[in-house]
Amino acid sequence: MSQALPVPEDVGRLYDRFTASRDATSGVNMHFGYWDTPDSDVPLSDAADRLTDLVTDRLRVAQGSHVLDVGCGVGGxxxxxxxxxxARVTGISNSQEQISRAxxxxASVDGVEFRHADATRMPFPPRSFDAAVAMExxxxxxxxxxxxxxICQALRPGGRLVLTDFVERAPIPVDKQPVVDRYLREFMMTLVRVDDYPPMLRLAGLRLVEILDISEHTMRQTFSQFSEQGEFGHSAMADIAEFGAVLVVAQKP
Ligand SMILES: C[S@@+](CC[C@H](N)C(=O)[O-])C[C@H]1O[C@@H](n2cnc3c(N)ncnc32)[C@H](O)[C@@H]1O
Incomplete structure (x- = not known):
């Protein structure tokens, strides 16, 4: 697996272009859907909300809490x-176009704000947030x-981080590697393995609470619906079971 490292400014420009090309019908989520069953015909927009809700329920926040949304997209x-x-929510994205849309x-929602910032150089004082979310x-x-x-520095002690990420669940077969490489290159992404998460979290000072493989509920249906909608034209990705997704929950001690 050869993966070029994404450059935050380039990723921001990619999302500026991508966001500018989307209209009101494209919705307010920029992440995969979650379907309870493989044959469910729930539309992607509802399934994407379902994934947000699964993440939200693990944040353990309530009125009075302040949540950081890392890579907030267009605000959905x-x-x-x-x-x-x-809870109050502050979202950051490195795409100015997304921040304006978000x-x-x-505008008419209390307690939600967005600002242009790079998550690799977070502009917040330590211990500013009760929880953090980072979806895709x-x-x-x-x-x-x-x-x-x-993120660990930005959290208060006891604060949770809930994120979703793509993972290599098993070695990608040689004949499918070019499709995966092209997808990663085009969308400026890198892929890790599930086993990489426990040491990464530990090094950052976070305690692992849960790692859930959500691939069977997310990948195939999302890739299929993306290609039907003409977005992310990578229908071949739908058949690569080794390319999966996880939901990770961690806590700052
Ligand atoms: C696939 S979109 C997900 C958006 C949103 N979380 C959602 O679920 O709708 C990826 C997001 O990560 C943001 N992002 C990527 N790299 C970033 C960085 N270094 N700093 C801040 N945001 C970043 C992008 O601008 C975009 O908003």
């Missing part, structure tokens, strides 16, 4: 987290360990 998850929990989307953003960052360390 942050607004949903605030609505479901009553702030417009949340950490794979765009040059070094997950650095971001986990930044």
């Amino acid at each position: 998850p942050a607004v949903r987290i605030a609505g479901r929990t009553g 702030n417009a989307f949340a 953003s950490i794979f765009h960052m040059p070094d997950r360990a650095v971001v986990l360390d930044q």
Whole structure:
């Protein structure tokens, strides 16, 4: 697996272009869906909200809490987290276009704000947040360990981090490697293995609470619906079972 390291400024520009090309019908989520059963015909937008809710329920926050959303996209998850929990949410993205969209989307929502920032150089004082969420953003960052360390510093003791990430569940077959490499290159991502998470979290000062392999509930249906909608035209990815997704929960001691 040869993976070029993503450069945050380039990722920001990729999302500027990508966001500018989306209209109101594209929705307010930029992450995969979660389907309870493999034959479910729930649309991607609802399944994406379902994944946000699975993440939110693990944050253990309530009214009065302050949540950091790392790589907030156009604001859908942050607004949903605030609505479901009553917590305040601050989202950051390295795409100015996304921050403008997100702030417009949340203009009439209390307690939700977005700012342009690079998660590898977090602009917050230590212990600013009660919890953090990072949905499908950490794979765009040059070094997950650095971001986990930044998040740990931004959390108060006892605060939880809930993230979703893509993983190599098993060695990618040689004939499928070019498809995966192209996908990673085009979207400026790197891939880790599930086993990489426990030591990475430990090094960052975080305690592992849960790692859930959510691949069977997310990957195939999302890739299929993306290609039907003409987004992320990588239908071949739907058949690569070794390329999966995890939901990770950690806590600052
Ligand atoms: C696939 S989108 C997910 C967006 C959002 N979490 C969601 O679920 O709708 C990835 C997000 O990560 C953000 N991102 C990637 N690298 C980043 C970095 N170094 N600093 C801040 N945001 C970053 C992108 O700008 C984008 O908002």
